[in-house]
Amino acid sequence: MSALDRKLRRDLWRLRGQVVAIAFIVASGVGVLIMSLSSLEALRETAAAYYERYRFAEVFAEVKRAPRVLEAKVAQLPGVQAVETRIVEFAIIDVEGFGEPIIGQFVSLPERGQPVLNRLALRSGRWIAPDRVDEVIIGEPFAEAYGLKPGDSFEAVLKGNKRSLQIVGIALSPEFVYSIGPGALMPDDERFGPFWMGREALAAAYDLEDSFNNLVLSLLRGSDPNVVIERLDGLLEDYGGVGAYARKDQVSNWFIMNELEQLRSMSRILPTIFLAVAGFLTNMVLARLIAMERTEIGLLKAFGYSNLAVGWHYAKMVMVMAGLGVLLGWAVGYGLGQFNTQVYAEQFRFPFLLYRPGPGPFVIAAVVSLLAALIGAAGAVRGAVALAPAEAMRPPAPPSFRKGGLSDGRLSGLLDQPSRMILRQLVRWPLRAFLTSAGIAMAVAVMISSLQWLDSIDHMVEVNFFQAQHQDIMVGLVDAEQESVLREFENLPGVLAVEPQRIVTAVFRAGTRRHRGALNGILPDARLQPAYDSAGRVVPVPPSGLVLSTMLAEKLGVEPGDKVWVEILEGRRPNLAVPVTALFDTYIGMPAYMDLAALNRLLLEPRRVAYLDLLVDEAEQAALFAELKETPKVAAVMVRRAAVDTFHETLARTLMIFVSFFVAFGCSLAFGVAYNTARIALSERGRELATLRVLGFSRWEISYILLGEVGLTVLVGLPLGCLTGLGLTWLITSAFVTELYRIPLVIEPATYGLAVVIVLLAAGISGLLVRRRLDRLDLIAVLKTRE
Amino acid sequence: MSARPFEDSAAAAPRPSITAKGLTKTYRTGEVEVQALRGVDLTLYQSELVVLLGPSGSGKSTLLNILGGLDRPTAGQVFFDGAELTAFDESAMTRFRRDNVGFVFQFYNLIPSLTARENVALVTEIAPQPIAPDEALRMVGLGERLDHFPAQLSGGEQQRVAIARAIAKQPRILLCDEPTGALDSKSGIIVLEAIQRVNEELGTTTALITHNAVIAEMADRIISFADGHIAETRVNPDKRRAGEMDW
Structure with missing residues (x-):
């Protein structure tokens, strides 16, 4: 080891407190970047691998009722790789000891073996026996929420008939990674869960023998989902098809992609700021540290070391300091990244987790940190080697201070000498x-x-x-009903007020831009759930025309006065140009509102409601829940x-x-x-x-x-x-x-x-x-x- | 000064200012032990000006640091005003320095961010019976440069500010470690004149370390150091004015 390296080692030991502090700064920047980027990468990879291994479908469609023979026709559409027809229905579940109604989404399974698409990851228990009509596989999050296991049973109301169902297996599905109930923003495993039953059993329960009401497709590589969707819609139109949609619009996937997007923003912006700040601080701290080495730099030069040698010596010094931070940051970032990914994975419910961070984030973080440190040191070293050795070895001349300015105002007269020293130092x-x-x-x-x-x-x-x-509770009805249904609900125990809504799935189009989402029809004087902007103002909904959230308007590129083509994927499936009358800002989602009567006019279905907002007396809530569980019209109950x-x-x-x-x-x-x-x-x-x-x-x-x-x-x-x-x-x-x-x-x-x-x-x-x-x-x- | 109390100690018994008994000091630097002081007995009397001579490493500075309360001996005692200095704790030691001792160093150790006057005020603000900073600076001949910062003063001037700073508290003892070591002879003499004047006018007991034998001529007593102990103590009958000296 050369003498200079020995000096380096001892200097580092002498400065150990600062070395640690600098390493902390560097490690913070590096750690945040690695944690964020690696969890993002891991979640993306895990999702992709899950979709691939369990054959997550690429196109989804719902119909009222279509004959199974249609399956062969769909399979022949160009671009289609595989077809799975299914029966999918919502039902109210009753688990002992839980008062509120639970929404179950029932999905049919083939009589034997795994479905072709959207395969299940069986976590425990067994597959459904072919001839058993009361056996069911339930989603793992739901099972965990209630401590249910194979062998347990629960009750469900399938099309008005209360049935006792036997749990035989517990599973995860790529279709329910983000297991979210109708109208909810977050998974709530106590109030929503997926359930899988044999096809025959479900068909019998819902009178859909030899029929299906849901189908999913996978596509041949390189085929355009939009083209397939268009053709598929043509086939399904006569069977009450409400418009097929691609994987990106599938609820669970849409939420995952949004969360990943959110994580991406977080992992780009905050860590970048952290890394930049850490770089700035490393730079600043090291520049001051090196500036103090002035005498030693002069000495080294006096001995005949070249500027380059001196520079390299200090470069090594800062690289060790920053390097320590980088290593620490790598370790911390890796550990936290893994932890963070696990936390996300738990919410997303993946059956496995791929945490294999690539070298990218590690390299970026290291390069940025080391560069920041080197640049900071370089300035100071350059300043020191520029001096003649003799001058560098002399202590710097007393810095000149000058009277006047901030340090010598009237204020200064009041100060004692120590305070004056502080002030002058700062002003100097x-x-x-x-x-x-x-x-x-x-x-x-x-x-x-x-x-x-x-x-x-x-x-x-x-x-x-x-x-x-x-509203305290929002009730979703199985089908749109006449307005008179309001009176029925008004008479239920504890209900203080009822207001109707109609929410329909619609495709909004403006030029080439398109958005598939919900259109809410509300009363112009709605009190329980009015249209509301982010500033806390009620947004008036005019008798005709659309009120759009600014986010949706931006996506469609429209302004008030423009027309938007609204294709409602329900009923007579009207496709009409509707003027945008107003915009409003929201924090969540991209809502679109319309007057309820106007929406019903578009559908040519006057006085229909599909959702009810209830104001409830809390004392009678339990009785209301019990009543709702027994009401066949109720498809979903959402408690605020x-x-x-x-x-x-x-x-x-x-x-x-x-x-x-x-x-x-x-x-x-x-x-x-x-x-x-x-x-x-x-x-x-x-x-x-x-x-x-x-x-x-x-x-x-x-x-x-x-x-x-x-x-x-x-x-x-x-x-x-x-x-x-x-x-x-x-x-x-x-x-x-x-x-x-x-x-x-x-x-x-x-x-x-x-x-x-x-x-x-x-x-x-x-x-x-x-x-x-x-x-x-x-x-x-x-x-x-x-x- | 007409009276020469130190020529004949029996004449008018001078009062001791600070007394050291059996001082030893051992430094341990790694494996090596250095005996800086090997049993030093010494009394400094009130108002006298003592010059400590001796080669580098003979123990002069170590002694001065111990007398000034900057360092502690390995063995031995120091008495000041009847109190045993060597038994003081840290805060009593700080108190002792603050109230009784003035230091002047080879490298002036001025605070660059304070003007001459403020550097002196630094001390007068915490001393019990200070003289005004302006007056202290006038005593060292810097009455005209009160508001200059150290960077605007020559080396000699900076050292005189340091002296003014040391004496403004009216210390009982003034300790000067090579005060002219970094100065040319002309500036050095001006500095020594200032020290002499303070010694005479304020009656401050003054100990001055130097390599320069010429400077010894201004002393009441000359103490020579060698190898960690006092080799010789000599009373100087022909005390000279600093201004008359030359080297």
Whole structure:
């Protein structure tokens, strides 16, 4: 080992506190990037592999009733690889001990063996016996929610007939990765689950012998789903087809893709910011560290080392520091990435998990971090090697201070000398002070932009579930009914008010743009669930025309006054050009509203309702639930409170875990910056402080001078950080837009406060650590040697 | 000064200012033990100016640091005003330095961010009976440069600010470690004049370390160090004015 390398080793040991602090900063950036990118990659890969292995269909279609012989015709359509016809129905389930009605989606299985498409991953139990009509396989999340296992039984109302069903197996399906009930935003495994029964048994229950009401297709490689869909629609039209759709519109897949999109935004923006901030801080800290090596650099040059050799020596030094951080970040990022992926996988219900992060994120993170460190060091080393060796070895001339300006106003007259020292130091090196403040500001900003998710989500819940919705329960009917059905429900126990809605599946078209979604018909004076914008205003729905969410309008490229082709995939399947009358902002989904009467006019089905919003007296809720379970007209029951709970719960499981990692990384950033700032200030000013000790200043008094300076830069950094945090959050929320969510820009005062407190704590701890060093300041050594 | 109390100790018994008894100091640097002091007995009397001479490593600075409360001996005692300094704890030691000792170093150790006046005020703000910073600076001949920052002063001027800073608290003892070591002779003499003036006008007990035998001529007593102990103590009958010296 050369002498220079030995010096390097010992320098690193001497600077170990700072080495660790810098490694923390670097590791934060690297860790966040790897965690985010690797979980994203893993989820994508897992989903893709799951779909592939279990042959997830690519085109889906629903009909009223079609004969099984049609299957052969569909199979002959060009581009079709395989066809599976099925019976799919919703039914109300009754599990003992749970008052609310549960919605079950029943899907038929072939009499023998796995279906051709949408195969099941049997987790326990066995396959259904061919001749048993009461055997059922249930979804694993639902089974877990109720502790059900093979051998248990439960009751279900299939087309008005209550049946006792025997669980024989528990399974997962690519069709229900995101197991979401009708009208829900989040999976709620207590209130919704998929069930699989033998085809014969289901056909008998729903009078669909030799028929099907649902079919799924896989396509030949390279064939265009839209072309196949068009032809398929032609075939199914006569059988009450409501328009086939591609995999991207399949509910579970749509949610997964949205979540992945959300994760993608998160894993691009936040880690990029983290990495950039970490790079900036590494750069700043190392530049100051190297600047202090000036004498040694002069000495090395005096000995005859070339500029290149000296530069390389310090390059190695910073590479070791940053390298340690990179390694630490790799390890932490890998571990957390795996953990994070597992958390997501649990929500998504994959039967297996592929966590095999590629080299990409690791390389990117390492290169960015090392470059930032090297660039920071390079500036300082260049400054030092530019000096003649003799000059470099002399202590730098006393820096010139000048009177006047900020440091000598009337204010200054009131200050004692130590305070004046602090102030002058800051005014003398404003850039350095600013950079330190900027570092602290970045830590605060990162913390705010991580913590604000909680505020945004609370705000979203508040607006979406509390301000916009006033119904306690929303009931979905099996078929659209006459308005008189309202009176039936008004008479149910505990019902205080009933309001009708009609929600139909529709395809919106404008030019070449297209969106398949829901069209809500509501009363113009709806009170329980009016159209509601993100600003908290009720949006008036005019007697005719469409009121679109801005997100949907943007997707279609339309403005008020434009016409949108609306094809309603129900009833007579009208396809009409309807004018857009108004737009409104929403946080969740891409809703479209219309006056209920106008919608019914389009359908030529006057006075029909399909959904009922109920205002319920809580005391009688149990009785109402019992009644609803027995009502054949009811296809689905959605409880608002439950929706809020699952929304929070699900986000707590996923988003919040993500956020808490960001907060932890933010803390380590703050600590790294604060510690290095104080530590470097100590090295730079050790001599001065020792002199003061000799002059009779106590430890506390010199701590005041050193930590006062650091403290002041921190204090300046805090409001700066709050501003930057607001900016970052704005950046994140504007980039974070999916079809499912728009994250509102909401930062509660408490969030600013918390971020500030956390950073202050980190700074305080670093201050204490450095103060311990002040206590051990070697007075004689400092005075004897020149710098 | 007409009286020469140190020529004949019986004449007017001078009062001791600080007394060291049997001081030893051993430094351990890694495997090596260095005996910096090997049993030093010494008394500095009030108002006297003592010059400590001796080669590098002879223990002068170690002694000065111990007398000034910057360091502790391995064995032995130091008494100041009847109190045993060597038994003081950290905060009592700080108190002692703050109230009683003035230091002047070879490398002035001024605070670059404070003006001359402010550097002095740094000390007067925490001392119990200080003289005004302006007055202290006038005593060292810097009455005109009160508002200059260290970077705007020459080396000699910086050292005089350091002296002003040391004496502004009216210390009982002034300890100067090679105060002219970094200065040319002309500046050095101006600095020594300042020290002499302070010694005479304020009656501050002054100990001055130097390599330069010429400087010894301004002392009341000259103590020569060699190898960690006092080799010779000599009373100087022909005390000279600093301004008359030359090297």
